[in-house]
Amino acid sequence: xxxxxxxxxxxxxxxxxxxxxxxxxxxxxxxxxxxxxxxxxxxxxxxxxxxxxxxxxxxxxxxxxxxxxxxxxxxxxxxxxxxxxxxxxxxxxxxxxxxxxxxxxxxxxxxxxxxxxxxxxxxxxxxxxxxxxxxxxxxxxxxxxxxxxxxxxxxxxxxxxxxxxxxxxxxxxxxxxxxxxxxxxxxxxxxxxxxxxxxxxxxxxxxxxxxxxxxxxxxxxxxxxxxxxxxxxxxxxxxxxxxxxxxxxxxxxxxxxxxxxxxxxxxxxxxxxxxxxxxxxxxxxxxxxxxxxxxxxxxxxxxxxxxxxxxxxxxxxxxxxxxxxxxxxxxxxxxxxxxxxxxxxxxxxxxxxxxxxxxxxxxxxxxxxxxxxxxxxxxxxxxxxxxxxxxxxxxxxxxxxxxxxxxxxxxxxxxxxxxxxxxxxxxxxxxxxxxxxxxxxxxxxxxxxxxxxxxxxxxxxxxxxxxxxxxxxxxxxxxxxxxxxxxxxxxxxxxxxxxxxxxxxxxxxxxxxxxxxxxxxxxxxxxxxxxxxxxxxxxxxxxxxxxxxx
Numbered sequence: 052x053x054x055x056x057x058x059x060x061x062x063x064x065x066x067x068x069x070x071x072x073x074x075x076x077x078x079x080x081x082x083x084x085x086x087x088x089x090x091x092x093x094x095x096x097x098x099x100x101x102x103x104x105x106x107x108x109x110x111x112x113x114x115x116x117x118x119x120x121x122x123x124x125x126x127x128x129x130x131x132x133x134x135x136x137x138x139x140x141x142x143x144x145x146x147x148x149x150x151x152x153x154x155x156x157x158x159x160x161x162x163x164x165x166x167x168x169x170x171x172x173x174x175x176x177x178x179x180x181x182x183x184x185x186x187x188x189x190x191x192x193x194x195x196x197x198x199x200x201x202x203x204x205x206x207x208x209x210x211x212x213x214x215x216x217x218x219x220x221x222x223x224x225x226x227x228x229x230x231x232x233x234x235x236x237x238x239x240x241x242x243x244x245x246x247x248x249x250x251x252x253x254x255x256x257x258x259x260x261x262x263x264x265x266x267x268x269x270x271x272x273x274x275x276x277x278x279x280x281x282x283x284x285x286x287x288x289x290x291x292x293x294x295x296x297x298x299x300x301x302x303x304x305x306x307x308x309x310x311x312x313x314x315x316x317x318x319x320x321x322x323x324x325x326x327x328x329x330x331x332x333x334x335x336x337x338x339x340x341x342x343x344x345x346x347x348x349x350x351x352x353x354x355x356x357x358x359x360x361x362x363x364x365x366x367x368x369x370x371x372x373x374x375x376x377x378x379x380x381x382x383x384x385x386x387x388x389x390x391x392x393x394x395x396x397x398x399x400x401x402x403x404x405x406x407x408x409x410x411x412x413x414x415x416x417x418x419x420x421x422x423x424x425x426x427x428x429x430x431x432x433x434x435x436x437x438x439x440x441x442x443x444x445x446x447x448x449x450x451x452x453x454x455x456x457x458x459x460x461x462x463x464x465x466x467x468x469x470x471x472x473x474x475x476x477x478x479x480x481x482x483x484x485x486x487x488x489x490x491x492x493x494x495x496x497x498x499x500x501x502x503x504x505x506x507x508x509x510x511x512x513x514x515x516x517x518x519x520x521x522x523x524x525x526x527x528x529x530x531x532x533x534x535x536x537x538x539x540x541x542x543x544x545x546x547x548x549x550x551x552x553x554x555x556x557x558x559x560x561x562x563x564x565x566x567x568x569x570x571x572x573x574x575x576x577x578x579x580x581x582x583x584x585x586x587x588x589x590x591x592x593x594x595x596x597x598x599x600x601x
Contacts, residue, residue, distance in 0.1 A: 082167045082179045090168025095246060095275065096227065097155045097584050098165065101520065103337035104275060104296060106173040110336055110362075112150055112425070112521050114143035117173030130185055133162045134200070135192035136582075150522040153576070156204055156584030158197050159185040204585060207577050210551045212592065215505055218551065221569065221589040222257020225250050228571040228586065229279045230344070231496070231561045235287075236317075240561070240569055240589065247276040247293060251319070252589055254563065268310055268323040269293055279343030279407075280355065284389050288312055289320040292355065294341040296333055302373050303333040307342045309355070309387075327387060327394055331378040334360030335367025340381075340405040340422075347389070349415040355385040356419075358405035363424050363455050364444035376459070382443050384409070384419070384435065402441035402467065408496040408559070409435065412510065418534075420494035420514060421470075423447060425521065426454035429479060430488040431470035432514070432534065434543050442467040449486040471536070472544040478516075478532055480547070487547075492528035493517035496559035496571075503565040505594060511535040513550065513568060515557035519579055526578045529553040531560070531570065531592070553577035555587050566594035 082090075095104075102108050106117035116122055121143040122129050131137070136154040140147055157165060160182035170177035194200040212218040221240075230243040240252045247265030252258070269276050274295035281291045288311050295306040307330060310323035333339050340358025348354050357380055361367075364376035379398075384406060386399040409419035421431040421441070428447035435441075445461035447454060449469055461467075470486045473479060479489035488494055497514045511533050518528035530552035537544045556573040563569045572587025 082171050086164055086179075087168055087171060090164035090166075091172075093157065093161050093165045094168050097157065098169075099245075100583060101152075104277070105337065106169065107337050109425075112148070113152075113337075114141065114146075114148045116169045116175075118144065118175065120144055122169060123175060123177055126180070127188055130162070130166065130180065130188045131192060133157065133166060134185065134189045135194060136580075153580060153582040154194065154200055154584075156200060156582055159183075159189065162189075201585075204575055204582050206575055206588065207553070207555055209590075210553065212595075213550060215507075215595055216550075216592060217595040218590060218592050220257070221254055221591050222252060222259065223588055224252075224571065224586040225259045225261070226586055227573055227583075228558060230281050231559045231569060231571050231589075232281055232283065233561050233563050233569070235283065237564050240563065241281070242571065242589070243278055243281045243291065245278060247278045247291065249281070249291070249320075254569070254589075254591065257589065262319040263291075263323070269295075269308075273297060273306060277341050279341060280345040282345045282347060282353070284347050284353065285351070286389070287314040287316060288389065289315070289323070290326070290345055290353070291323060292342055292345050296339075297330070298371075303371050304330045305333045305339060305341065305360075306330045309345070326392075327396070329380060329396065331380045332360065332373030332375065334381075335365060335369070335372045335374070336362065338362045342385075344406070344408055346409065348417065349411055351389070353387045353389050354399060354409065354417075355387065356403070356406040356409070357381050357383050357385055358403075358407075359443065361444070363426070363457065364459055365455070365457050377444060399437055400435050400439050400441065402439075402443045402445075403433070404443045406433075406435075407494070408514075410497050410499050410512070412499045412512075413501060418471075418497065418499070418512060420497055422493055423490060424454060427490040427523070428454060429470075429473075429485050429490055430492050430494050432473075432487040432494065432545070433468065433470050434541075436468070439468045440465055441470070469542040471534075472542060473547050474537065474544050475547065477549045478547045479527075484544070487545075488516065488532075489524070489527040491519035491521050491524050493519065494528075495557070496561070498560050498562050498568060500562075503594075508533065513560055515554070515560045515570060517556050517558050517573065522579070526553075529556065529577050531557060551592070554590075555581075556583075563591065568592050 101113040108115040137152045140149040162185045163180045163182045166180045226244040228242050229245045232241040242250045249263035250259045277294040290311045293308045297304045297306045308325050309327040311326040312320045342357045344356040359382040366374040383401040384399045386397040387394040403421050405422040406419040417435040419435050423430045472484045473487045479485045495517045500508050514532045516528035531550045533548050535546045555575050558573045559571045570590040574583045
């Protein structure tokens, strides 16, 4: 009996001795609200472009993090994926994915915060991951330290500029850009970030300064801000287009607000107020392209791209999202009158999946880029006329076959305008014309070149291509193209040549004075295997001093 009592006493003492350790482990398993908020911010900066705001990924391409068995059960592999990247086939929630994920440029504590956010969001509930654990696993990878990973993601050398042109780095960007804007004074480049922050950049020395913070004009309690559009009108009023995901109702909606200032002539824009507001059901899956580019046309009206809410009009399966395919406010270009205090929305043209960029030539002709679907249809460049339909979701490029079983039949009597025909020699042309660019090359910003450029460029267009995110093709895009229309006969055709390649995911381009354009790089690598983690540079392409005289 004494022996039993002694054994019990020792067990009780051992249990008491381990209580502090048990309490420590229990505390470590909890993720604090501060850690969740930090992880959410880092996730939006580094992961959202592939895995989406909802954590749902992209079907067949980027696996979901929401309710992910892989994320929750494969702890070490998930950590390695963040700090080293991952390629090859994996199975997530019973579905196979065979793609590539680049490493995230995050320090140990930042990687832990992102993982803890993902492991405790979208229906997930997991124990905390520590910075020490991340560091221990990182030490066994091909990038054993954060510094080694940074060195592997250094800026790439500039490509050689064509004869007669000069290319230089203005400076490093302070954040991932979505849009550029040249102030009318010609001395400032403004850059919009994806969350609503705005910076000004001095083109002379590359010094950047933040002039607007999202929290200063957007009510973030209504949802996370997604911003792809800003402009100045001819009266000197500044606009920012804001999308916010609203989960408070029976179905998730996209709340759209266009903010603007009063007229100002100098200094920084202040006191942005809601000018136009509307809403529509949030997109099914990850395909909510949101409302983006805004620019003033020759007629004085403001034109706004409203991207599709689907990949190709699929109804979706989640009851939180409206099973309607496209909405009357999506997959189109809006028109608004800036002189109205309560403007009425008009639809200028329909049938665009995501017209990320558009501009006008000296004759008032509107030309728009358009991003294609996950199916391998060519990306498009369209001449946009009022009232026309450009195919989506019924027809893609010049395809006469349906890319998906769910592709709807076109309404009776509806006709479509074909995209501009690419007669080569670049951007997808292979022995015969293509309408218009390589599939998945993601054409983005576009500018028209006037008389301040040499004859070989005059009255043509520069188009930047962000580059593919899908793993199916070889690397496509990552470049600057020249598009020169061959005649005014319709449908239009163009000679398309490569001006600069490779570029690290160029996302926007603006005119910056006589014989000059500025280009925003989204990130640093020049291929689809590289990380999106660090923001890129602002580049200036201009007519060389010893270039052709006008």
